[in-house]
Amino acid sequence: xxxxxxxxxxxxxxxxxxxDGVSFHVKEGELYGLLGPNGAGKTTTISMLSGLLRPDSxxxxxxxxxxxxxxxxxxxxxxxxxxxxxxxxxxxxxENLVFWxxxxxxxxxxxxxxxxxxxxxxxxxxxxxxxxxxxSGGMMRRVNIGCALMNKPGLLVLDEPxxxxxxxxxxxxxxxxxxxxxxxxxxxxxxxxxEEAETLCDRIGIIDQGKLLAEGTLQELQNRLGGDQIFVLxxxxxxxxxxxxxxxxxxxxxxxxxxxxxxxxGLKDCHPSVGLKILLDIPVKLENVTYKxxxxxxxxxxxxxYELRE
Amino acid sequence: xxxxxIHKDLLRIQRNPWPYMINLALxxxxxxxxxxxxxxxxxxxxxxxIQIAVVDEDxxxxxxxxxxxxxxxxGKEYFSPVTMSRSEALQRLQRNKLSAVYLIPDGxxxxxxxxxxxxxxxxxxxxxxRYHPAIVEEYLGxxxxxxxxxxxxxxxxxxxxFAVVEEDKMPDMISLGAIIVxxxxxxxxxxxxxxxxxxxFEESTSTSISTTxxxxxxxxxxxxxxxxxxxxxxxxxxxYLADHSVRDIYKELNKKTLTRxxxxxxRLFPVVVSKSILAxxxxxxxxxxxxxxxxxxxxIRWQNPIQIFILLLSYSLCASGFLTxxxxxxxxxxxxxxxxxxxxxxxxxxxxxxxxxDSMPQFVQDNISPWMxxxxxxxxxxxIEFGRGDADWILEVIKMIILGGVFLVFGAYKMHRNLExxxxx
Numbered sequence: 265x266x267x268x269x270x271x272x273x274x275x276x277x278x279x280x281x282x283x284d285g286v287s288f289h290v291k292e293g294e295l296y297g298l299l300g301p302n303g304a305g306k307t308t309t310i311s312m313l314s315g316l317l318r319p320d321s322x323x324x325x326x327x328x329x330x331x332x333x334x335x336x337x338x339x340x341x342x343x344x345x346x347x348x349x350x351x352x353x354x355x356x357x358x359e360n361l362v363f364w365x366x367x368x369x370x371x372x373x374x375x376x377x378x379x380x381x382x383x384x385x386x387x388x389x390x391x392x393x394x395x396x397x398x399x400s401g402g403m404m405r406r407v408n409i410g411c412a413l414m415n416k417p418g419l420l421v422l423d424e425p426x427x428x429x430x431x432x433x434x435x436x437x438x439x440x441x442x443x444x445x446x447x448x449x450x451x452x453x454x455x456x457x458x459e460e461a462e463t464l465c466d467r468i469g470i471i472d473q474g475k476l477l478a479e480g481t482l483q484e485l486q487n488r489l490g491g492d493q494i495f496v497l498x499x500x501x502x503x504x505x506x507x508x509x510x511x512x513x514x515x516x517x518x519x520x521x522x523x524x525x526x527x528x529x530g531l532k533d534c535h536p537s538v539g540l541k542i543l544l545d546i547p548v549k550l551e552n553v554t555y556k557x558x559x560x561x562x563x564x565x566x567x568x569x570y571e572l573r574e
Numbered sequence: 575x576x577x578x579x580i581h582k583d584l585l586r587i588q589r590n591p592w593p594y595m596i597n598l599a600l601x602x603x604x605x606x607x608x609x610x611x612x613x614x615x616x617x618x619x620x621x622x623x624i625q626i627a628v629v630d631e632d633x634x635x636x637x638x639x640x641x642x643x644x645x646x647x648x649g650k651e652y653f654s655p656v657t658m659s660r661s662e663a664l665q666r667l668q669r670n671k672l673s674a675v676y677l678i679p680d681g682x683x684x685x686x687x688x689x690x691x692x693x694x695x696x697x698x699x700x701x702x703x704r705y706h707p708a709i710v711e712e713y714l715g716x717x718x719x720x721x722x723x724x725x726x727x728x729x730x731x732x733x734x735x736f737a738v739v740e741e742d743k744m745p746d747m748i749s750l751g752a753i754i755v756x757x758x759x760x761x762x763x764x765x766x767x768x769x770x771x772x773x774x775f776e777e778s779t780s781t782s783i784s785t786t787x788x789x790x791x792x793x794x795x796x797x798x799x800x801x802x803x804x805x806x807x808x809x810x811x812x813x814y815l816a817d818h819s820v821r822d823i824y825k826e827l828n829k830k831t832l833t834r835x836x837x838x839x840x841r842l843f844p845v846v847v848s849k850s851i852l853a854x855x856x857x858x859x860x861x862x863x864x865x866x867x868x869x870x871x872x873x874i875r876w877q878n879p880i881q882i883f884i885l886l887l888s889y890s891l892c893a894s895g896f897l898t899x900x901x902x903x904x905x906x907x908x909x910x911x912x913x914x915x916x917x918x919x920x921x922x923x924x925x926x927x928x929x930x931x932d933s934m935p936q937f938v939q940d941n942i943s944p945w946m947x948x949x950x951x952x953x954x955x956x957x958i959e960f961g962r963g964d965a966d967w968i969l970e971v972i973k974m975i976i977l978g979g980v981f982l983v984f985g986a987y988k989m990h991r992n993l994e995x996x997x998x999x
Contacts, residue, residue, distance in 0.1 A: 352582065
C-alpha cells in the first residue's frame with residue numbers, strides 16, 4: 265500500500281497555475297523527495313495534502329483514505345512539519361510538544377510520555393523546560409519536527425525543514441530524518457537543496473512551474489542523461505554552431521550552453537576516451553574538458569534549462 | 575480541543591503577562607491619579623476640599639439647617655461651603671472659582687413644613703469641571719432623599735412644628751412636647767426597619783433638585799471618589815483586555831501556528847471560539863483583580879459583591895462577543911487593531927468610561943449613552959453600590975448576556991470565514 269498517492273492535482277490562483285497535474289506516490293517506509301526551486305509548487309502541493317488548501321481537482325490518498333472525504337481522519341494519521349517554525353515561543357519545548365500532541369488526539373498522559381521520549385531522541389532533554397524563544401535556530405527546527413511526530417504518524421510531511429539553519433544543525437536534522445526513515449516512517453520531503461535530495465531520498469520528483477517533470481531514483485534520473493557520461497567543455501562557443509558538427513550531434517546532447525562553456529551528455533554508451541576524441545575534433549579551441557558523472561543538478565538543468573541554485 | 579487551546583493560551587499569558595498587566599495597572603493608576611487630584615480617599619490624603627457656594631434665599635429655620643449640611647459631619651471633610659448672594663455665587667462660578675452653587679429658594683421652609691408646593695432646591699454645576707460637581711450632586715441627592723423621607727413620614731407633625739416655631743412669642747412647650755412624644759412613638763414602631771438602618775426608598779424626589787437623585791443611602795463610610803471612578807475605568811480597560819485576547823488569533827496567524835493547527839485538525843472554528851472564551855476569562859479575572867485589588871488599594875468596601883460579580887460576568891461576555899465581532903470584520907491584525915482601538919475609545923467616552931455621562935451634551939445623554947454596554951455596566955454598579963441612577967441591574971445583565979451572545983455567534987462566524995479565506999497578516 266502507498267502511504268501517499270497524489271493523482272493529477274491541480275490548483276490555480278487566478279490565472280496562475282500553481283500546481284498543474286502533479287501525480288506521484290510515496291511507498292510505505294519510503295523517503296520521497298520533491299525537489300524544485302522556490303515557487304515551483306512544492307508548498308502548494310503540501311498545503312493541499314495537509315488540508316490547508318482544497319485542490320481545484322485531483323485526488324489525494326493518505327494511507328488508503330481519500331484525504332478530502334474526511335480530512336481529520338487522515339490528519340490524525342500524518343504529521344506535517346511546516347517550512348516556518350510554527351511554535352509558541354513563550355512555551356517550553358516540552359509544553360509545545362504536549363500541546364501539539366493533544367491537538368493530534370493524544371490524551372494528557374500519553375502526550376507527556378511521548379514528549380519525554382521525543383525530547384530524548386531530539387537530544388533536548390536538558391532544555392525541555394526552557395522557553396523555545398531561548399533556543400538556537402537548529403534547536404527550534406528540531407522541536408518543530410518533534411511536534412509533528414507526537415502522534416507517531418504513518419506519513420510524515422516535511423516542507424523544507426532545513427531552511428535557514430547552520431550546516432551543523434542541518435546535518436543533525438538530516439541524520440534525525442535518516443533515523444526516522446530507518447525506523448520505517450514514510451516521508452515526503454520537499455527541498456531545494458540538491459545534495460539533500462541526493463543523499464537522503466529513495467526516490468526524487470523534480471517539480472518546476474507547477475509540473476512534475478520527472479521522478480525516480482537518483483540512478484534512474486541520471487540515466488535520463490544517457491548513462492554516466494557528462495563532459496564540460498570550456499572554450500569560446502559564442503560564434504559556434506554545434507548543429508553543424510555531424511559526429512558531435514550524433515553522439516552528444518547539449519545540456520547547457522554559455523559563451524564560455526558547453527555541458528553535454530553522451531547519447532551512446534561508449535568508452536569516455538571515444539567521446540573525448542569526438543569532442544576534441546570539434547572546430548572550437550578547447551581550453552579545458554572535464555569528465556564527470558551526471559549529478560542531480562545536471563538532470564535538473566536538462567529538464568528545466570536552468571541551474572537549481574542553493 | 576477548546577480546553578487544550580485555552581490551556582495553552584493561559585500558559586502563554588502566564589509566561590508573558592505584561593500586555594495584560596498593563597491593561598490592569600492602567601485603570602488603577604488613572605483612578606489613583608484622578609482621585610488624588612480631584613478628591614480624597616477615606617484615608618484623608620487629598621488635594622483639597624470642593625468649593626461650593628450656598629445661596630440661602632429662604633432665610634428660615636429649615637433653610638438655615640440646609641445651608642449648613644455641607645459643613646456638618648462627613649460633609650465638612652469633603653466640602654468647603656461659603657454662603658453668599660446668588661449674583662456673587664454665579665460670578666464666581668463663571669470664573670471657575672466654585673464647583674457648584676447650591677440654592678435654597680425663598681419660601682422653601684414654609685412650603686416644606688406645610689407640605690404644599692415645595693419649590694425645588696437648585697444645584698448649578700460648573701460645566702468646566704467633571705468630578706467635583708458630580709460629587710456635590712451625589713451628596714445633595716442623599717440629603718434630598720432624606721427630606722423626602724421625613725416629609726412622607728411626618729406629614730402630620732410638620733405643619734404643627736411649623737406653627738410652633740413661627741410663633742413670635744416663646745414656643746408653646748406643651749404642644750412641642752406632645753409632638754416630640756408622637757415622633758418618638760413613630761420611631762419606636764419603625765425601629766425594626768431603622769435599626770439596623772435599612773434605608774431603601776424606591777420613590778424619587780418630588781422636590782427635585784436639578785437632576786433626579788434617588789434611593790439608597792450608603793450603609794457605611796462616606797463618599798469615595800475612587801469607588802466612582804474605578805468601575806468607569808475598569809469598564810474601558812476590560813474592553814482593551816478583551817480586544818488584546820481576541821486579536822491574539824492574528825498573532826497566531828502571523829507566527830504560522832494557526833496554519834499548523836489547521837494542518838493538524840482541519841477546522842479553525844474551535845480556535846476562534848477559544849479566543850473568545852479566553853477574552854471572557856481575561857475580562858472576568860481582570861475585573862476581579864481591578865475590583866478586589868482596587869478596592870483594597872483605595873479602601874472601597876463593595877457592599878454587593880455578588881451582584882457586581884454577576885455584572886462582571888455578563889459584561890465580560892458582552893465585551894468578548896463585541897470584540898470578536900469587531901475583530902472578525904477585518905482580515906488583517908493591523909486594521910483590526912487600529913479600528914478596535916478607535917471604537918473602544920469612542921464607546922468609552924460615550925458610555926461614561928472616562929467621565930460621567932451627565933457631563934456630555936444632552937443629545938448624547940439621551941440618545942447614545944443609554945445604548946452603550948459600558949454605560950449599562952457602570953450605571954448598574956453605581957445603582958447597586960451607591961444608590962445612584964435608576965438602572966435596573968438585572969435588566970442590564972440580561973441585555974448584556976443577550977447582546978454578548980449574539981455578538982459572539984456572529985463574530986465567531988465572521989472571523990472564521992475570514993480565516994478560512996486565508997486571512998492576511
